[in-house]
Amino acid sequence: MTQAPVRPTHGVSQREATAVWARIAAQSFGGPAGQIAVMHRILVDEKRWISEERFLHALNYCMLLPGPEAQQLAIYIGWLMHGTRGGVIAGSLFVLPGFLSILILSVVYALYQDTTPVQALFFGLKAAVLVIVLEAVQRIGKRALKHRVMWGIAALAFVALFFFNVPFPVVIIVAGLVGYLGSQRRPDVFQAGGHGGGKSQEESPDALITAATAPHVTPGWHRFWRVLATGLGLWFGPLLLVGAALGWGSVFWQQAKFFSVMAVVTFGGAYAVLAYVAQQAVQTYGWLTAGEMLNGLGLAETTPGPLIQVVQYVGFLGAFRDPGALSPLAAGVLASVVVTWATYAPCFLWIFLGAPYIERLRGNRALSGALSAITAAVVGVILNLSIWFALHVLFGQVTEVQAGPLQLSMPEWDTLSVSSLLLAVLAGVALWRFKLSTFVVLFGSALLGGLWFGLAPG
Template identity: 25%
Template sequence: MSDSNQSNEPASYTLWQLMLYFLRLGALGFGGPVALVGFMHRDLVEERKWISEADYKEGLALAQIAPGPLAAQLAIYLGFVHHRILGATVAGFAFVLPSFLMVVGLGMAYVSYGGLPWMQAVFYGVGAAVLGIMVIGAHKLSTKNIGKDRLLWAIFGVLAIVTIVTQSEIAWLFIGSGILVWLIRCKPKFGNASCAVAMPTQLPQVLPVVADPSLVLQIGLFFAKAGTFVFGSGLAIVPFLYGGVVTEHHWLNDRQFVDAVAVAMITPGPVVITTGFIGYLIAGLQGASIAAAATFFPCYLITIIAAPHFKKWGKHPSVIAFVDGITAAAIGAIAGSVVVIAQRSITDIPTAILAVGATALLWKFRKIPEPFVVLGAALIGLAIYPLLHP
């Protein structure tokens, strides 16, 4: 690590101060991953000057190309800069904890009062609005990450169609997409030290599903696998979760799953924390804790392993090509999942209008905070649901 800024600049802040900052950001940070990483730059680089511009850019680059939710991974990296593994652990835990407690509280209310008309009315409106958020999210991701690359668009299209047809996400297609782009762009010559040598050698292993395990073990294995295939936006985990939680394991029904995505949209912190809500619905507090821990552990592990070596390998063409392929696949899966979820969330004309309206609103007013859209949809749901379901 001698070539890294991480080891040359002493910390101007304590571990305690770092923890308090990320607790506050996790409790009040609305707006999704892009907004959250922007807050970190504003607060930690520009205003407090705890982190150098170079270290921030390196952390952001790693968070963008490695599997893991963008904002949480950047928080872990920034904790690592001056306080190493302990700092990474404290920053990641503090960032996730507030939103985890919120989704567990919402899970308790959902289980206790989910049958009450007012809660049904809220999620009637919110479930439709979430579709609009996902549509805009997929558009932003494709514009930023795919651009005009025909190969990446082809991968996007294939994954979107596969997701719609199978109503699930096939993990090996992600890895296959990365390998395909690597082969086409780099044209590696196996057997000599060319582009091939820089293929990541520490890719996390996908944990297999054990035959007839306990429910808690099943939850841990599934969500660890889900966390391994989240690239960039937390929305990338939605199609993967749907395929496992609803289609494969039948832990939740369609309505409950859409409500879980809605919960992620109305709480601050990382979108991926919806896994805590899902875990609570499956197996109570224990399920919530296992699901959330298993989701974030892969990105934590990848960050602390990669951070000391990232300067050397992060900009290598083979690594970039591999990640570009996986990212295009993930965005295609998000687009496909919009169609799958829409088939179940749009149940009548009002929900169709809400979904289209939320999409149009976010398209027209790009800077409007997504939680405002969700809260507005909740109020509309409270107003019209009783009229339609007297």
């Protein structure tokens, strides 16, 4: 039996909410931590639309999902407030500024990458990005590693990835299972302390969104299959049309397949999956170089929206260099749309499909345990990524060495870039010692990189 939808009674119109979501999107710099902080400040502290407890519960669920948790959190809260339409508007606005910014910068890079100003810009950005990733390890580690068991999970995740090249999804799945099982025996250890525990709490009396003012949809099999069929059709339909029109061997269909798979396995946010994307895009498909991958992360760091938006830049360059029957620029723009669609369409499906059930699981111990272990593993994943970045930023040449099951990235020590090392140290001092914002550090590093290129001989 289908339940008739219940209109929210919290008094916030869709138009008012849309304006707030646009404001949040415009301020969503600094990666998931900064984006979540912006949403918390505006939605919880300023507007008081949602309580602290409900905000954290929604975030815990989004942390368990593949894809960008901050964007999925926006979809979730938009859905809580105004149903499916509210979720679509909130999630789309969260992506739009970053999409337009990365598209413009991708065009500039593709056309002018050999000029000194663009080279200087990315030279400075790489050093700052390295420090930002290292800071992410410290920040998430401080939040997640509250017990020696969590330290052990993080260490094992790092060893599995860095020394044995274990596939990233395997690491995350195993961590989630450990957390799920561990929560049954030691719930005191496996608590999601990162974003708030699983303890059920009363809703804040001053929050507008409550079970009474914004009733969520009651889960059921009829709704489940309807949402699943609609979501899968919207996800794959446009991608299949592109493949049929431009060829199943085209770069567009390759990217549609690859980034659709990525959307399913990208647990832990953008930092955690970038090593996987970089390895495949650089070594397997040859869409861009390792240095260009670092440039792309610098672009994503300096623009609003999720950091995973860097995949748009990857897709643009791959199609720009293999346009098929299209012009290079037209191919790059089309690839940007294809990659963005493949990356974000599943995010809406995960929320609309699972959120009604998650609303019924507030305070569930097993969910909290799985989240805590995954977050601990993500610390090891990000540490692996930071070392990968450091090697390619600080050294001109890195060699892959295989010794049985071990696989190591070994730098050529005589290719050390002293200037990159100095810029990274300065960026670290600015970020850690003087607590400057991410945007200021990136801007300052880009400026210093430009000055270095201007003063360097030859």
